[in-house]
Amino acid sequence: MSRTVTLGALASVVGFLAFVEFTSGVLQGYYTPMLTDIARHLGIHDADVNWFEGTQLMLSALVVPAFAKLGDMVGHKRMLLISTALTAAAALALPFTDSFWVFLVAWTLMGFYVVWLPLEIALIWSRSRRMEGRSLLTARAAGLLVAALELGAISGALIGGSLVDVLPLTIVLLIPALLVIVCFFVILFGVKESPESTGGVLDTVGLVLISIALICFTGGLSLLRLEGGLVNPWSWAVVVLGLALIVPFALWELRHDDPLIDVRMFRSPALGPVFLTAGLFGVSVLGAQAPLSTFARTDPAVYGYGLGTTGFATSLIIGIYLIGMITGALLFSVIARLTTPRITLIGASILVGIGFLLFLPFHDAYSQVITNMVIVGLGSGALVAALPAAAASAAPATQTGVATGLTNSVKTVGGAIASCVFGIALLSGVAGVAGGAEGTAGSLTGYFTVWIVCGVTALAAAVLLLFVPKQAFTDRASELETTPMA
Numbered sequence: 001m002s003r004t005v006t007l008g009a010l011a012s013v014v015g016f017l018a019f020v021e022f023t024s025g026v027l028q029g030y031y032t033p034m035l036t037d038i039a040r041h042l043g044i045h046d047a048d049v050n051w052f053e054g055t056q057l058m059l060s061a062l063v064v065p066a067f068a069k070l071g072d073m074v075g076h077k078r079m080l081l082i083s084t085a086l087t088a089a090a091a092l093a094l095p096f097t098d099s100f101w102v103f104l105v106a107w108t109l110m111g112f113y114v115v116w117l118p119l120e121i122a123l124i125w126s127r128s129r130r131m132e133g134r135s136l137l138t139a140r141a142a143g144l145l146v147a148a149l150e151l152g153a154i155s156g157a158l159i160g161g162s163l164v165d166v167l168p169l170t171i172v173l174l175i176p177a178l179l180v181i182v183c184f185f186v187i188l189f190g191v192k193e194s195p196e197s198t199g200g201v202l203d204t205v206g207l208v209l210i211s212i213a214l215i216c217f218t219g220g221l222s223l224l225r226l227e228g229g230l231v232n233p234w235s236w237a238v239v240v241l242g243l244a245l246i247v248p249f250a251l252w253e254l255r256h257d258d259p260l261i262d263v264r265m266f267r268s269p270a271l272g273p274v275f276l277t278a279g280l281f282g283v284s285v286l287g288a289q290a291p292l293s294t295f296a297r298t299d300p301a302v303y304g305y306g307l308g309t310t311g312f313a314t315s316l317i318i319g320i321y322l323i324g325m326i327t328g329a330l331l332f333s334v335i336a337r338l339t340t341p342r343i344t345l346i347g348a349s350i351l352v353g354i355g356f357l358l359f360l361p362f363h364d365a366y367s368q369v370i371t372n373m374v375i376v377g378l379g380s381g382a383l384v385a386a387l388p389a390a391a392a393s394a395a396p397a398t399q400t401g402v403a404t405g406l407t408n409s410v411k412t413v414g415g416a417i418a419s420c421v422f423g424i425a426l427l428s429g430v431a432g433v434a435g436g437a438e439g440t441a442g443s444l445t446g447y448f449t450v451w452i453v454c455g456v457t458a459l460a461a462a463v464l465l466l467f468v469p470k471q472a473f474t475d476r477a478s479e480l481e482t483t484p485m486a
Helices: 005-013 019-030 032-042 046-074 076-096 098-126 132-163 170-188 204-225 232-242 248-254 262-265 271-287 291-298 309-339 341-358 366-394 397-427 444-467
Strands: none
Touching: 005 076, 005 132, 005 341, 019 076, 019 098, 019 170, 032 098, 032 132, 032 170, 046 076, 046 098, 046 204, 046 397, 076 098, 076 170, 098 132, 098 366, 098 397, 132 170, 132 309, 132 366, 132 397, 204 248, 204 262, 204 397, 232 248, 248 262, 262 271, 262 397, 271 291, 271 341, 271 397, 271 444, 291 309, 291 366, 291 397, 291 444, 309 341, 309 366, 341 366, 341 444, 397 444
16 A cells, blocks of 8 residues: 555544543553652552552453453443443542542543444444554554553643642542543544444353452452561462462353453454453553552662652653653564564564563662663553454454453563562562661562563563464454464
8 A cells, every 4th residue: 555545544443542541541550650649648658559459450350351252242342332431430539538538440441442442443443444554453453542642641740740739639539530531532533343244142250250250369368468468468368369260260251152262363363462461561561550659759869779760750760661662662663564474573572571671780879760661661662552453363253352452461461560579579679778767668689679570571572472373463364264273
């Protein structure tokens, strides 16, 4: 296609979805600078803020499979609207309560925005079915969406951090809620529905089984993070129960005519490694952000490690990292066209691995941390854009929403596991501070653990992708039936 036709086709498919992802990014970045203010507003300890992240991760693991399947059944735009309405209602509740439990429930329900990107990729894949270069078009659109997301995250962090110093917290918390309401009407009037829906009946038994399994698993991980959780047999029992419940769920899905999740996709030579890569990627992209922030804020004069940065200097590290992600997301389709999507995915995973492993010798200077995070950001941005697009192009025609949703769910599970492991690692060996000063939340040994785990899991993902068929995630591959691997 000519450049004009290519850009026109891309614009017609992406449309207003970039604004939706910009809003998603704002929600992810806006609240971070004001978490301490929120804790004081609710009258809770700073450590209790961790429950916000844990409960929202749990919700995302539950709702993505259901909403992705419903998107394939009744329309991706329809489920996008429903999830946006739920997010708006929850965000509107935050400014008008000072109760920790009400705030926690509303914050958790606000996590419905996690289904937006998987639904959007499935919608783009569905609407581009008659266009030339469908796989490349989807990958390019995914890169633009992720770029919009990261731009929203940067904007949200800067705006939120600026407003919380000059405005009452109630007004500050109201602003993202109003943005989500605008987002709802953008979807309603600006986004076209998928041309074809599969119909059918939702597999409620499968939904209940996988929900109980995920609740037990993520709940058990949360219990492990509590004081004494590692030596409490009940914490481990809940984790094991969650894993064990996967077996009856898989058996039920194999017998069901229209399963919630076609577990055979995990045996696909193209999709299986993508899902595993998403889980391994979740370890770093969801689990390593908080340790990075706390390491940067740690005073080296007191503890012998860290950067001792101010809040603004720390936000610059995060901002540069997000700019790296935007660049990686936009470059993915370009490099994939020159090589193949598979090789690009492998290269992105290697970048993430190298970036984190560089922290082992180079972590004492601000410039070293910035350099490492730029490398990590380039690879992470490409993976965030590539994984849902790769899953859509490799999935059966009736399962695109489910496949893209699974990449997000598996990534979330990987992040939940990493959050538990990193939390325990950072608490081990923490030294006291002379003079009664408040100690940092992490130990140097714990930070080394974080960097090693993130680096090794990223390199393991690159190895897994070597076993993917060479023409996977291309139009040539998407025209073929995705056959299960024995």
